[in-house]
Amino acid sequence: MLNDIDRILITQEEIAARVRELGREITATYDQSDPNLTLVPILSGSVIFLADVMRQLPIRMKIGLVTVSSYQGATTEGVAPQMPTISDLDIAGQDVLVIDDILDTGRTLRLVTSRIRELQPRSVRTCVLLRKPSRAPSDFTADFIGFDVEDSFVVGYGLDYDGHYRNYPNIGVLRPELYES
Ligand code: IMP
């Protein structure tokens, strides 16, 4: 696995430091006297980020899972994200914080947040570890963003290529010959 990484963009130490800062930003945003927070991580890419960031939030909370997949294996061009199954989320009146690994074209977060709003939460915010500013739409962004990254296909810390590399602890760029055919 390590031989497949061309270069490291963000080290695990840099990620850990930024996740602690994000924890403080998020904590300051919610009313501590009336906590009603539900984290909604988008599986599978957000699992490691979720596990780290939620431990930086000293707030009463629940978790509700959503699965969406838009990338299919090798391609870096997303296909339309599949409709998530969110009907069993019990979030009416809750403050919902959607967590994803990366904001790329924004289609995934747009879709998930619009479906979540139908369930009448008290508020909906979004938090991503990474954003590709060159690809993200001008009229949609996340409320909390860990890092802006260049427009390369990145893996590690939950992000995958064809299901692999999620366990790589840094954010890295794959060797191009592995996905350019
Ligand atoms: P969007 O819908 O275009 O914003 O794409 C977001 C989803 O695509 C993320 O949840 C990721 O799963 C996936 N994705 C986008 N860019 C990358 C990347 O560079 N590496 C791995 N997954 C990515």
Ligand code: MG
């Ligand atoms: Mg994903």
